[in-house]
Amino acid sequence: MDACDTRIRAYKNGKTFGQCRDMAESLNPMFKEEIEKNGRILWTEILNKVDHDELIYKLTLKFLRRDGYDIGNSKIPEVKKFIL
Numbered sequence: 001m002d003a004c005d006t007r008i009r010a011y012k013n014g015k016t017f018g019q020c021r022d023m024a025e026s027l028n029p030m031f032k033e034e035i036e037k038n039g040r041i042l043w044t045e046i047l048n049k050v051d052h053d054e055l056i057y058k059l060t061l062k063f064l065r066r067d068g069y070d071i072g073n074s075k076i077p078e079v080k081k082f083i084l
Contacts, residue, residue: 012053024050024059031064031079040080043072 011020027050034041043061050056061079065071070082 011055017055020053020055021059024056024063027056027060028063028067031060032067032069035069035079035081040078043077043079046079 011017015023030049031041031046034045046060047057050060061071064079068082069079072078072080
């Protein structure tokens with residue numbers, strides 16, 4: 001029986017998961033700079049800048065959370081610096 005290999009599955013524009021992950025990592029410095037400058041960035045702004053690619057969008061939010069940013073929730077759709 002043939003099995004699907006998820007590691008080589010093509011996502012939007014034929015990119016693999018690894019390529020999407022790398023693209024999300026490369027976009028994060030730009031988003032961090034915007035957060036430092038304006039205090040926050042809206043989820044819609046991130047979605048527009050990743051060209052409405054849902055996987056890159058979700059990975060970007062995941063990496064921002066990993067790096068210590070508050071990614072908000074459905075009631076507060078914005079990313080900002082985590083305040084202690």
